Amino acid sequence: MTAAEREQAIAEAMRAGFDLSIVDSNLALSPDERALRHDSALELVHALREAGSAYAQSSSAPKKAG
Amino acid sequence: MPNLHLLLKKLGEASVEFVIVGGYAGVLYGSSLVTNDVDICTIVSPGTVEKLRVALRDLHPIHRMTHQRLSFLEHPSAGETVQNLYLETDAGILDVLSQIDGVGDYQRLNAKAIEVELSGYKCRVISLSDLIRAKEAVGREKDLLAAKELRAIAAKRESTP
Numbered sequence: 001m002t003a004a005e006r007e008q009a010i011a012e013a014m015r016a017g018f019d020l021s022i023v024d025s026n027l028a029l030s031p032d033e034r035a036l037r038h039d040s041a042l043e044l045v046h047a048l049r050e051a052g053s054a055y056a057q058s059s060s061a062p063k064k065a066g
Numbered sequence: 067m068p069n070l071h072l073l074l075k076k077l078g079e080a081s082v083e084f085v086i087v088g089g090y091a092g093v094l095y096g097s098s099l100v101t102n103d104v105d106i107c108t109i110v111s112p113g114t115v116e117k118l119r120v121a122l123r124d125l126h127p128i129h130r131m132t133h134q135r136l137s138f139l140e141h142p143s144a145g146e147t148v149q150n151l152y153l154e155t156d157a158g159i160l161d162v163l164s165q166i167d168g169v170g171d172y173q174r175l176n177a178k179a180i181e182v183e184l185s186g187y188k189c190r191v192i193s194l195s196d197l198i199r200a201k202e203a204v205g206r207e208k209d210l211l212a213a214k215e216l217r218a219i220a221a222k223r224e225s226t227p
Contacts, residue, residue: 001220001221001224005221006221006222006224006225007221009214009217009218009220009221010218010221010222012214012217012218013214013215013217013218014218016211016214016215018098018214018215018218019098020218020222022098023096023097023098023215023218023219023222024222026096026097026098027096027219027222027223027226029096030183031094031095031182031183031184031191032182032183032184032185034093034094034096035070035071035074035090035093035094035184036071038070038090038093038100038101039068039069039070039071041100042068042070042100042101042102043067043068043069045100046067046068047067
């Protein structure tokens, strides 16, 4: 990759909406640490999904007459 | 809850020979994108299927794309040949592929793969240039987007002395 190609690749990723400071932070880690950080994020995604569907079920459940 | 790290550790413990591909390979290169599964490329032989069964036995693996959600511990049966396996386990989704679009088979991938240590096991990971090629070959919007970030990662890695 030439210097111009490197600049272009970084500019395109930024235009696509990537926050490259997160990439910089990941690059400072070992692959093992990156995998662990990723899995924590995935765990959070799943917990939020489960909380979201529990909320949707509770809010759509028919109310009992008092 | 998924634990993709554990999934790879199990494969390492059972001495399955594979190359990590797909989004999780991107994660190992520093991608910020979160992926739901682990994709690996291997030679899907009866021997590999047996090693995968040993690796995944405690994780209740099933064929997630079959209507009956068949157990991987029982299917495929001996003598039955398969190209790919799309599994769901207690630790997450595992796709086992014999061929990667735009790149090739296990041997082709492995020739250029890099080695990283995960949980004390050495794992082979598709080369960054092959991963970009594969993402672009698939051509879905999300893969093209991922390829843009991977190109930026490649640029940053090249810039680092």
